[in-house]
Amino acid sequence: MTAEGVPAPPDASRLTAGEARALFRRGIVAPSAGWADGYTQANLLIVPADLAYDVLLFAQRNPKACPVLDVLDAGQVTGRLLPDGDIRTDAARYVVYCDGVPVERPTDLLEVWQEDLVTFIIGCSFTFESALRAGGIPIAHIDQGVNVPMFRTDRRCRPAGSLAGPLVVSMRPVSPDRIADAVRITSRYPAVHGAPVHVGDPAALGIADLGSPDFGDPVDLPRGTVPVFWACGVTPQAAVMESRPGLAIGHAPGHMLVTDARDSDYLVP
Structure with missing residues (x-):
């Protein structure tokens, strides 16, 4: 059982990406390493639109640490990497930062979501x-x-x-x-x-x-x-903690977004 009382699947590695996201949407909380074998997992950084250019530039200047897989427009909650999903509910856990301080670790973002929020989906090891x-x-x-x-x-x-x-x-x-x-x-x-x-x-x-x-x-x-x-x-979350913007949201470290992309999509010869 998880802290939230939702039973963990007996073999999370065999789940599809959509099945994994559905469990996280229900409130299960667990590090996502080993889940949905073969499906690409991703980091998140979600910021107000007035900070989005700085995040994009930070990622461009630091591509080894911040490889951007996709960006969702302001207010957008789904996209090509989670076509049946919702960025506000489908990660394994989130962290909300106010002035660079982590103030909440919710299982969804429904109460804190704003229509000006831009989501960066970032590659994960x-x-x-x-x-x-x-x-x-x-x-x-x-x-x-x-x-x-x-x-x-x-x-x-x-x-x-x-x-x-x-x-x-x-x-x-x-x-x-x-x-x-x-x-x-x-x-x-x-x-x-x-x-x-x-x-x-x-x-x-x-x-x-x-x-x-x-x-x-x-x-x-x-x-x-x-x-x-x-x-x-x-x-990028370490940069948020140091730079102290008014609002930023990330995934809880190790608690990722499981996407519909396949690991093989990012394999180069």
Whole structure:
């Protein structure tokens, strides 16, 4: 059972994207890694129209962390990536920011929705996790049943207008003999963060403690593995927290929008 009392499906990986969104619409709350295998998951950033240009420019200047898959016009609640869905209800969970401070983590946005809100749907590294697992590379957070660990780094993104902030990364431990394979597999998904930004010593990214992620949950690092870090779509939310716009909405980290796109749509030869 979830905190909201809605039963979790016995095998979420076998759901279609529409079935997954329907469960989240009902109020189920769970990290979405491993759900709806083969369907592309996405990060969200939703802002008033007067901030949308800055977000678009921020994404253009920082494409590794903010690969935009689609943008919904002001007030629009559905689109080609969720043709039967509703952006206000269909993500696994949301975060509402006021002046950069997270003030609410609702399961829907019906009470806070405004007709001037523009939605950015941003690529997510969950997209290439199926390919990693198919290649025989375990995913620790899925195997351990927790949310992926995410960390603020000391690397600065290129600012854009009113937005500035640090690069956020997600971490997955990988056996040293499989690191080259992990790089090769994920580099074929440039629209969803692509190859890692760093392998090895977390201190080189300004990360002091892998056991204390800024977002998500810590994972147990299997013996002999090396931490591998990918750019993360929570980066725009870190910029919101630093830049403090009046209103912004994101997905709760690790609780994504499951889209009708297929992971294979973003695979390059």
